Amino acid sequence: MQVEVISKGLFSLIVDEGRKGKQRQGFSQSGPMDTIAFHWANFLAHNEDNTPCLEIMGNMSLRFSEACVIAATGRQVKLKVNGSAQPVYRTTFVEKNDIVDVSSECLGCKVYLSILGQWQVSKSAGSACTVVRESLGGIHGNGQVLQDSDVIEIVSIAELNFKNLNLRELPVEKRFNYQANTPFKVIKGYQEAFFSDVCKRIFTNSIYTVSPSIDRMGYRLTGEGVASSLSTMRSEAIHIGAIQVPPDGQPIIMMRDRQTLGGYPKLGCLNPLDVSRLAQQVPGEQISFVFQDNEEARASVLLFQRQLHQLKRELA
Amino acid sequence: MxxxxxxxxxxxxxxxxxxxxxxxxxxxxxxxxxxxxxxxxxxxxxxxxxxxxxxxxxxxxxxxxxxxxxxxxxxxxxxxxxxxxxxxxxxxxxxxxxAIKRHTLPVWYGAKAANDLDEVSRKTSLQKEDIIALHTSMEFKVYAVGFAPGFAYMGELPKALQCARLASPRKKVPKGAVAIADRQTAVYPSDSPGGWNLLGLCPVPMVGENNIPLLSAGDIVTFSSITESEFVDYHAG
The missing domain is CATH 3.30.1360.40 (Gyrase A; domain 2)
Known part of the structure; x- marks a missing residue:
C-alpha cells in the first residue's frame, strides 16, 4: 500500500520509539515528542508498540492506495476522511483512495497518525526516526522531513482480516490532560547545589512563557532569570527533560533530539509524564514549576503505567 | 547516596x-x-x-x-x-x-578548506611546522563521544598548543576537519557549525558503514601528516 503525502503540513516526520543505547556514540535519543499520544496511536490502530508513526504539525493530508486501519491522537487532534469529521482516539477504517486530513485545533501542537502494517522505511542506528540535524532517517534516509508527494510504503494486512479487529476507543475522560495550568513537576538534581535557595524559590514562584524558540532539541522559556553560581563545568550527558540554564538565566528544557553532551548547569529534570505535556505547549503559553520528591515522581509514573496497562487490557 | x-x-x-x-x-x-x-x-x-x-x-x-x-x-x-x-x-x-582500540589518522595539514594555522600560530606563538610536529608527536585518548554522531573529544593537548575557540563560530566546518580548542582535539564527522581552530583535513570517515562511529571513548589516537597528493590518493583508492 502507498500512502501519498498530498500536503505535508508545517513539519511532519516519521518517528518510532527512538535510538536506544546510541547516545554514547553521539546519536541523539530521538523518538516521539509526546510519547503518550504516540503509544495510544499505535495501540488504537492495532500496531505493535514500536511501529513507526507520523508526528504531524499543521494540517497533513494523505491519500491511501488501499483500504486500511488508522488512528489519530494528540492534543486537540482533528481527523477528517474525505472531508467529513471522524472521531479521534479510535480505531478508524479507511477505504481505497480515501483522503485523510489530520491536524490539531491548536496550531503548533503535535498529532500522531498510526497506520496499521509494516512500514517499509529503513532504520538507521536502530531506529526509523528522522533527525534533521544528523541527516538520519526519513523516507530518503537523509534526515529530510516529509515533503509533498512523498510516498510511504506500508505492507498492510488483507482487508478480509479487518473484521477480526475490534474497534478500540479511548474515552475522552481517559485521555491525557495537556492543560498548562497544573505546575510542571521538577525533580532536583545535577548541579542543583549551585543554584541558590533564592534562585530555586524564584523558579517555583514565577510564571514562565514558552518562547518561539522551541524545537525537537529543546524548549526555551522566558521569565525570571535563575542563573547558577557555576561558571565552567565539563560537558556531561543530558537526560530527557533536563532543565538547562545558560548564563542568561533563561531555562531551556531539553527534549528528544537534544545533543548528547553539554556544558551548561542543570537544575534538575521534569517528571517523565510532564515531558509529553510540555511537548504539547505552544509559544505564548504560560507554565509554572513545582519541585517533586524523587520517590513521588516514581510513584506517579508507576501509577500512570498501571492505569495505562489496565486501560489497554479493557480496550483490547 | x-x-x-x-x-x-x-x-x-x-x-x-x-x-x-x-x-x-x-x-x-x-x-x-x-x-x-x-x-x-x-x-x-x-x-x-x-x-x-x-x-x-x-x-x-x-x-x-x-x-x-x-x-x-x-x-x-x-x-x-x-x-x-x-x-x-x-x-x-x-x-x-x-577493548581499547588504537588508531592512526592521516591528516593533510593546512588543507585549504580547513586552515587556521596562521591563527593558531598567532595564538600559540608557535611556527606552523611546530604546531604540526606537536600534534603528530603524541597519543591522544578519546575522552568522550558526543555533540554529533561520531564526534570524539580527544585530549589532552600539550599546554603549548592550547588555544581558545574562535570568537564567533563558523556556520560550516567541513567534514573531516581536524580541529583544536582549549586542550582538546577532534575530527568533524560531517559538515556542521563549529568554533574550533582548524588544522587540516582527515580523509578517514568518522562514521562508517551502518552508522557505526570509528572512535569510542577510551580509544587511543595518533595523527600522522600526509601530503595533498596522498590525501587525494586516499579518496581515489
Whole structure:
C-alpha cells in the first residue's frame, strides 16, 4: 500500500520509539515528542508498540492506495476522511483512495497518525526516526522531513482480516490532560547545589512563557532569570527533560533530539509524564514549576503505567 | 547516596537516572575510572536479570545511568553499584584493556578548506611546522563521544598548543576537519557549525558503514601528516 503525502503540513516526520543505547556514540535519543499520544496511536490502530508513526504539525493530508486501519491522537487532534469529521482516539477504517486530513485545533501542537502494517522505511542506528540535524532517517534516509508527494510504503494486512479487529476507543475522560495550568513537576538534581535557595524559590514562584524558540532539541522559556553560581563545568550527558540554564538565566528544557553532551548547569529534570505535556505547549503559553520528591515522581509514573496497562487490557 | 571507591559523587537525575562523577589526580585518571565502570556496566547489562540498565552515557569524568523505572528505583541502582564495586577491584583489567582500540589518522595539514594555522600560530606563538610536529608527536585518548554522531573529544593537548575557540563560530566546518580548542582535539564527522581552530583535513570517515562511529571513548589516537597528493590518493583508492 502507498500512502501519498498530498500536503505535508508545517513539519511532519516519521518517528518510532527512538535510538536506544546510541547516545554514547553521539546519536541523539530521538523518538516521539509526546510519547503518550504516540503509544495510544499505535495501540488504537492495532500496531505493535514500536511501529513507526507520523508526528504531524499543521494540517497533513494523505491519500491511501488501499483500504486500511488508522488512528489519530494528540492534543486537540482533528481527523477528517474525505472531508467529513471522524472521531479521534479510535480505531478508524479507511477505504481505497480515501483522503485523510489530520491536524490539531491548536496550531503548533503535535498529532500522531498510526497506520496499521509494516512500514517499509529503513532504520538507521536502530531506529526509523528522522533527525534533521544528523541527516538520519526519513523516507530518503537523509534526515529530510516529509515533503509533498512523498510516498510511504506500508505492507498492510488483507482487508478480509479487518473484521477480526475490534474497534478500540479511548474515552475522552481517559485521555491525557495537556492543560498548562497544573505546575510542571521538577525533580532536583545535577548541579542543583549551585543554584541558590533564592534562585530555586524564584523558579517555583514565577510564571514562565514558552518562547518561539522551541524545537525537537529543546524548549526555551522566558521569565525570571535563575542563573547558577557555576561558571565552567565539563560537558556531561543530558537526560530527557533536563532543565538547562545558560548564563542568561533563561531555562531551556531539553527534549528528544537534544545533543548528547553539554556544558551548561542543570537544575534538575521534569517528571517523565510532564515531558509529553510540555511537548504539547505552544509559544505564548504560560507554565509554572513545582519541585517533586524523587520517590513521588516514581510513584506517579508507576501509577500512570498501571492505569495505562489496565486501560489497554479493557480496550483490547 | 554516599560516594565510594573511585566515585566521588552520585547525584539524582530525574526520576529514572543517576549520574556518577569520578575522582582522580588527573582528568586522565577520572576518565579511566569512568571507562572501567562503563565496561563493567555493559557486561552486567548484557546478562539476564539486568535489563533495568536502559542507557549509559559516559563523558569526561561522569557517567549517566538511565534505568527502567518500572523495574527498579535509584536505591536499587545504588546498592547494585556498591556490590559491583568489589568486583571492579577483582576484575581482571586485561578484559578492559583489550577493548581499547588504537588508531592512526592521516591528516593533510593546512588543507585549504580547513586552515587556521596562521591563527593558531598567532595564538600559540608557535611556527606552523611546530604546531604540526606537536600534534603528530603524541597519543591522544578519546575522552568522550558526543555533540554529533561520531564526534570524539580527544585530549589532552600539550599546554603549548592550547588555544581558545574562535570568537564567533563558523556556520560550516567541513567534514573531516581536524580541529583544536582549549586542550582538546577532534575530527568533524560531517559538515556542521563549529568554533574550533582548524588544522587540516582527515580523509578517514568518522562514521562508517551502518552508522557505526570509528572512535569510542577510551580509544587511543595518533595523527600522522600526509601530503595533498596522498590525501587525494586516499579518496581515489
Amino acid at each position: 554516599q560516594p565510594f571507591g573511585s566515585i566521588r559523587q552520585l547525584v539524582p537525575v530525574g526520576a529514572d537516572a543517576i549520574m556518577l562523577y569520578f575522582s582522580g589526580d588527573s582528568l586522565e585518571q577520572a576518565n579511566s575510572a569512568c571507562q572501567q565502570w562503563l565496561h563493567m556496566l555493559d557486561s552486567f547489562a548484557s546478562k539476564a536479570g539486568n535489563s533495568w540498565v536502559v542507557e549509559c552515557v559516559p563523558s569526561y569524568d561522569s557517567l549517566l545511568i538511565v534505568f527502567d523505572i518500572e523495574q527498579v528505583d535509584s536505591h536499587f541502582v545504588y546498592h547494585s553499584l556498591q556490590q559491583w564495586q568489589t568486583r571492579l577491584h577483582n576484575q581482571n583489567n586485561d578484559d578492559y584493556q583489550k
